[in-house]
Amino acid sequence: MAAVTKVAVAGCGAASMAVAIPLxxxxxxxxxxxLKSEISALGSGIxxxxxxxxxxxRLGVWGEVRDEGYPFExxxxxxxxxxxxxxxxLPEVGTGGPDYPAGMxxxxxxxxxILAKRAEEVGVRIHFGSKVTGVAETETGVxxxxxxxxxxxxxxxxxxxxxxxxxxxxxxxEEKPEPTGMGIWRAFVPRPxxxxxxxxxxGGPAYIAGYTPTGEDSMYAFFVEDAQDRFALGPAExxxxxxxxxxxxxxxxxxxxxxxxxxxxxxxxxxxSHIIDGAWNRGRTVVIGDAAHSCPPTIAQGAAQALEDxxxxxxxxxxxxxxxxxxxxxxxxxxxxxxxAVVEASVQLxxxxxxxxxxADAPGLIFGIxxxxxxxx
Numbered sequence: 001m002a003a004v005t006k007v008a009v010a011g012c013g014a015a016s017m018a019v020a021i022p023l024x025x026x027x028x029x030x031x032x033x034x035l036k037s038e039i040s041a042l043g044s045g046i047x048x049x050x051x052x053x054x055x056x057x058r059l060g061v062w063g064e065v066r067d068e069g070y071p072f073e074x075x076x077x078x079x080x081x082x083x084x085x086x087x088x089x090l091p092e093v094g095t096g097g098p099d100y101p102a103g104m105x106x107x108x109x110x111x112x113x114i115l116a117k118r119a120e121e122v123g124v125r126i127h128f129g130s131k132v133t134g135v136a137e138t139e140t141g142v143x144x145x146x147x148x149x150x151x152x153x154x155x156x157x158x159x160x161x162x163x164x165x166x167x168x169x170x171x172x173x174e175e176k177p178e179p180t181g182m183g184i185w186r187a188f189v190p191r192p193x194x195x196x197x198x199x200x201x202x203g204g205p206a207y208i209a210g211y212t213p214t215g216e217d218s219m220y221a222f223f224v225e226d227a228q229d230r231f232a233l234g235p236a237e238x239x240x241x242x243x244x245x246x247x248x249x250x251x252x253x254x255x256x257x258x259x260x261x262x263x264x265x266x267x268x269x270x271x272x273s274h275i276i277d278g279a280w281n282r283g284r285t286v287v288i289g290d291a292a293h294s295c296p297p298t299i300a301q302g303a304a305q306a307l308e309d310x311x312x313x314x315x316x317x318x319x320x321x322x323x324x325x326x327x328x329x330x331x332x333x334x335x336x337x338x339x340x341a342v343v344e345a346s347v348q349l350x351x352x353x354x355x356x357x358x359x360a361d362a363p364g365l366i367f368g369i370x371x372x373x374x375x376x377x
Contacts, residue, residue, distance in 0.1 A: 003320035003327060004028055004155035008144045010132040011161035012039070014303050015289025017115035017124075018310025019158055021059045024122040026318050031154075032119070033130040033146050035161070039116050043108040044186045044267050045220025047198065047212050047297070050096025051373045052304035053104060055311055060122075062100075064114045069106030070213040072197035080204030084251030090363070093370035095304075103198065103300070105212035105219065107188070111303075132161070135170045135285050142284040156323055157285040160310065163272065165291035171282040177272035177294050180350050182207065183227040184271065184297075185242050187264040191219040192252040204248040207353045208298075211252065221256050224353075230268045238266035271296035271350060275343045280336075281328050288313060293339045295346035299369055305339050308377040334377060345369045 007023055009016050012034035020030045048056075048069070056062050077087040092102035116126060127146070134145030141153045159167025163177050191213050201209040211221040223245045230238070239260045246257035275293040280286050289306035312334050320327045345365050352360040 002318045003323050004317050006154050007156045008154040009158045010167045015306035015310045016160035017119050018307045019314045020124045022314035024124045030124045032126045034128050035131045037129045039112050045214050046108040047300040048104045049304050050094050050100045053100040054096035055307035061114050061118050068110045069104040071101035071104045073102045074197050076199040078201050082250040095373040105214040137283045159287035159291050160289045162290045168287045168291050171285050175274050175276045177274045180271045180273050182271040185223045186267045189256050189259045192255045209249050227270045235262035235266045273347045295343040296350050298346045298349040301342045
């Protein structure tokens with residue numbers, strides 16, 4: 001018998017679906033409350049490492065993800081400048097094992113759509129336009145309010161409601177994402193034929209210039225810079241800034257520059273970081289994914305860690321017989337150190353760049369984390 005029969009989940013992202021799908025498959029009643037009115041059709045690209053692909057297979061969506069995304073092996077490092085000289089061709093650690101590619105790029109809303117479709121297929125009830133506004137422990141569970149009114153009592157509330165988690169605030173956890181000092185421009189552009197894997201350029205006017213293929217005809221391109229107040233700029237202004245940055249980089253950037261305009265889903269955000277110090281739960285409410293930990297995408301492990309959070313939590317809930325201290329101890333033992341290693345390494349890579357530290361062993365740090373992630377969560 002599972003530790004839960006009825007679970008509420010706040011949020012409809014990767015972490016949410018990763019816990020909801022296995023629970024519903026096992027017969028647990030799962031209600032997901034999502035603030036947005038629908039699965040967003042807009043968003044940026046996402047890079048999925050092998051351990052994320054392994055997790056998606058566990059959720060029953062690997063076939064669809066493989067068909068929608070662009071799998072690749074290895075990472076190319078190139079130098080800034082008109083020649084865009086190749087500095088290194090790096091093999092990637094297969095963090096998902098031999099059954100999956102080392103990495104995959106795809107459009108983030110496509111992944112969200114695939115996961116939500118799978119969740120509904122196995123019986124998850126997704127309530128859009130619904131915000132969790134209250135949490136109260138009872139003798140037998142947790143009472144959840146949505147939109148200011150009670151929606152009932154549940155055995156568990158999972159706060160998978162992202163960086164600016166309401167659930168995290170409601171249960172009194174004070175840690176929250178803080179800027180790291182970097183900002184990133186992203187755009188979707190046609191994929192030049194020569195781009196068959198992620199490529200990164202270090203140096204020039206941007207800390208990192210890079211792109212990742214997301215399909216046969218698409219890729220997302222990005223520039224990492226000092227964090228600036230760019231949020232009032234419109235798509236056309238963002239396109240002009242990105243086109244200007246392209247001028248310092250050769251190779252495929254020449255094609256990218258010609259296609260950049262306001263229609264390319266230009267997006268600008270700051271890098272942030274946090275991890276909850278100590279337990280991620282307060283009684284029968286727990287936060288996971290970006291609500292519990294976040295980091296810059298310098299190692300591309302954010303989605304993988306969110307998926308692993310949800311899958312591990314579901315596994316323990318289905319194997320246990322109570323939502324009690326031993327269950328939380330087992331969950332934290334499997335998740336906190338692993339998530340912390342990713343957060344700290346991701347932040348360290350950015351810090352070295354901000355400090356212009358040319359002696360730092362960035363490849364060693366990246367490969368070290370990759371080997372850790374190759375071990376199942």
